[in-house]
Amino acid sequence: MSVQARPAIPRSWRPETKPHKFCPGCGHGLILKALGMAVDELDLQDRLIFACDIGCSLLAWDFFNIDSIHTHHGRTLPVLTGLKRVRPELIVVAYMGDGGAYAIGAQHLVNAAARNEFLTVIVANNSLYAMTGGQMAPTTLPGQKTETTPYGREVKAAGAPVLGPELVDSIAPTGAYIARGTVASMIQLKNFIKKALVHQIEGKGFSFVESLSTCPTNWRTNAAETWHFLEKEMSGYFKVGEIRQ
Amino acid sequence: MAERPLTGERRAFMAGNEVLAWATLAAGADVMYGYPITPQNELMHYWTRLAHRFGREFLQTEDELSAGFATIGGVLAGKKAFTATAGPGNVLMQEPLSMAEMMRLPVVVIVAQRGGPSTGTVIYSQQELNLTCFGGNGEGFRVVYSTSSHQELFEYTLKAFNIAWKYRFPTFILGDGYQSKMYEPIILFDPEERGWEMVPARPLLGLPGRPGEEREPVHLRNTFNLEEELYEVVMAAAGDYARAAADLAEYVTFRADDCELLIVAHGVVARAALAAVKILRQQGLKAGYFRPITLRPLAEKELREAAGGARLILVAESAYGQLERLIKPSLYGLEQPVHGYFRPGLGITPEEIAAEAAKILNSAGYGL
Ligand SMILES: Cc1ncc(C[n+]2csc(CCOP(=O)(O)OP(=O)(O)O)c2C)c(N)n1
Numbered sequence: 001m002s003v004q005a006r007p008a009i010p011r012s013w014r015p016e017t018k019p020h021k022f023c024p025g026c027g028h029g030l031i032l033k034a035l036g037m038a039v040d041e042l043d044l045q046d047r048l049i050f051a052c053d054i055g056c057s058l059l060a061w062d063f064f065n066i067d068s069i070h071t072h073h074g075r076t077l078p079v080l081t082g083l084k085r086v087r088p089e090l091i092v093v094a095y096m097g098d099g100g101a102y103a104i105g106a107q108h109l110v111n112a113a114a115r116n117e118f119l120t121v122i123v124a125n126n127s128l129y130a131m132t133g134g135q136m137a138p139t140t141l142p143g144q145k146t147e148t149t150p151y152g153r154e155v156k157a158a159g160a161p162v163l164g165p166e167l168v169d170s171i172a173p174t175g176a177y178i179a180r181g182t183v184a185s186m187i188q189l190k191n192f193i194k195k196a197l198v199h200q201i202e203g204k205g206f207s208f209v210e211s212l213s214t215c216p217t218n219w220r221t222n223a224a225e226t227w228h229f230l231e232k233e234m235s236g237y238f239k240v241g242e243i244r245q
Numbered sequence: 246m247a248e249r250p251l252t253g254e255r256r257a258f259m260a261g262n263e264v265l266a267w268a269t270l271a272a273g274a275d276v277m278y279g280y281p282i283t284p285q286n287e288l289m290h291y292w293t294r295l296a297h298r299f300g301r302e303f304l305q306t307e308d309e310l311s312a313g314f315a316t317i318g319g320v321l322a323g324k325k326a327f328t329a330t331a332g333p334g335n336v337l338m339q340e341p342l343s344m345a346e347m348m349r350l351p352v353v354v355i356v357a358q359r360g361g362p363s364t365g366t367v368i369y370s371q372q373e374l375n376l377t378c379f380g381g382n383g384e385g386f387r388v389v390y391s392t393s394s395h396q397e398l399f400e401y402t403l404k405a406f407n408i409a410w411k412y413r414f415p416t417f418i419l420g421d422g423y424q425s426k427m428y429e430p431i432i433l434f435d436p437e438e439r440g441w442e443m444v445p446a447r448p449l450l451g452l453p454g455r456p457g458e459e460r461e462p463v464h465l466r467n468t469f470n471l472e473e474e475l476y477e478v479v480m481a482a483a484g485d486y487a488r489a490a491a492d493l494a495e496y497v498t499f500r501a502d503d504c505e506l507l508i509v510a511h512g513v514v515a516r517a518a519l520a521a522v523k524i525l526r527q528q529g530l531k532a533g534y535f536r537p538i539t540l541r542p543l544a545e546k547e548l549r550e551a552a553g554g555a556r557l558i559l560v561a562e563s564a565y566g567q568l569e570r571l572i573k574p575s576l577y578g579l580e581q582p583v584h585g586y587f588r589p590g591l592g593i594t595p596e597e598i599a600a601e602a603a604k605i606l607n608s609a610g611y612g613l
């Protein structure tokens with residue numbers, strides 16, 4: 001009996017650019033692993049366009065053996081909208097942070113969802129602005145300390161954390177796919193992303209997956225604390241699961 | 246294949262915005278992404294009706310940021326994509342345009358200049374010169390045509406798509422509310438029937454073949470780890486721009502060879518300047534004019550030559566010295582004084598320019 005070895009990395013990854021550029025313990029690499037597995041399983045490598053936002057997501061610009069583009073902070077959805085509208089045969093994936101998706105690019109998210117654009121959006125929710133050094137994001141938890149909320153986020157002054165998938169759910173017409181996964185549950189995350197891609201392939205509408213992610217560098221946490229923050233604090237506030245199938 | 250929008254020559258009397266819709270169609274534009282703003286609205290209105298007939302696409306986006314970035318997406322997809330905007334929309338458009346400039350993406354943008362920061366005055370203005378030429382966080386590697394008649398709106402729009410796709414610099418038609426709304430006779434034509442060679446669009450992403458196996462993946466990058474990497478990219482663009490400048494720069498002169506006073510104007514104001522020269526010549530005053538058609542790149546050498554032959558220079562514009570600032574480096578070292586006739590947000594008549602010119606000439610002791 002022979003055991004088929006699993007490939008160490010997804011086929012759609014670009015080995016020449018590995019090891020990747022994210023910090024040790026970062027969730028971005030895991031989300032991109034889930035995406036890579038979904039792309040492999042659907043055999044999409046030759047018709048996928050991967051677009052990354054500005055934030056730590058930008059470090060993924062040469063991550064895949066897939067045609068890829070860097071956009072501007074928050075502007076990934078309009079770029080892909082413009083592309084997909086005239087090349088509907090391509091499958092397009094926007095990869096962005098919570099700041100890009102829910103703050104500076106919020107108007108694009110709201111309107112792309114409302115128009116049910118045939119895009120797949122993957123948002124890494126790490127509860128802060130990582131690339132710029134750990135400032136508050138729309139998703140920063142109440143009481144969470146960041147560089148711009150050094151005494152903890154006060155909901156009265158800075159608002160409550162944005163629930164991205166729930167926001168999209170309130171806007172997107174029938175046909176959209178919406179889920180929240182987490183890097184703590186990789187097979188589930190891969191399946192959500194895969195379903196989102198299938199949704200786009202089948203022309204059903206907008207597809208949106210937020211993934212809870214880790215940023216030990218800006219959280220200033222060790223491995224155990226990182227895991228605790230992800231699994232207890234974040235998952236307590238942001239409910240993991242499918243919101244719309 | 247949808248029918249061609251134009252065959253043979255079509256004589257028409259139409260508003261500038263309608264001319265622009267026919268021009269973009271005839272140029273082979275595949276898609277317009279836009280957001281409503283006066284005075285370009287009717288371009289969008291004509292486009293939505295005509296695009297439908299000729300198998301082209303349109304999307305009304307949520308704002309100009311989105312319209313500009315979607316235009317970038319269309320271009321990446323390998324389609325001739327364009328947008329049109331004005332005033333505060335042009336301000337928002339500068340973010341996507343900075344990306345297009347940096348990444349050498351051939352977007353075409355039609356700007357109908359208007360006055361005022363947000364709303365209201367929408368007819369006379371040349372106050373978007375700075376913004377259109379140099380608006381981004383970049384170096385202004387752009388091609389900007391300042392048109393002054395409907396025939397030019399039509400022909401330079403055809404040309405803009407060719408120039409954008411050939412040289413890969415964002416390319417602009419800089420008009421204004423007056424040109425957009427005014428009616429004028431025009432001859433519309435299909436450029437290929439006239440023997441124009443139309444530069445095809447080609448995809449920059451989504452190429453055939455399995456990336457990483459049958460071909461290298463396309464990884465288009467716009468952020469850099471090292472200052473030196475960015476420097477290389479900018480310097481390569483600077484070199485390309487400098488080499489293309491001689492091909493790209495366009496201008497017109499009238500009676501500039503023997504003039505004492507050279508009037509410099511662009512866009513619709515250049516029409517008044519040309520008429521003013523004729524009035525002044527009838528009065529026995531030796532006036533001439535120089536009109537840059539491309540504001541970027543500028544025909545610097547020719548402008549300097551024309552200015553060097555005159556004694557006085559008068560810059561007339563519906564802005565407070567934006568054209569004057571643009572041309573002054575080309576005149577550096579010349580002794581001729583430069584006078585400004587600045588009417589920000591106002592129309593300018595030939596009589597006004599002629600009166601100003603006569604005043605300057607007389608007070609300097611030339612002419613009469
Ligand atoms: C228009 C603009 N404003 C600000 C920035 C600076 N900036 C770069 S990344 C970033 C935040 C990134 O946070 P997020 O989107 O949550 O992604 P993360 O880095 O956490 O993955 C900001 C504000 C920018 N690049 N562009």
Ligand code: SF4
Pocket residue numbers: 021022023024025026027028056126130131214215216217218
């Ligand atoms: S700063 Fe945070 S989000 Fe960015 S790569 Fe490092 S761990 Fe990941």
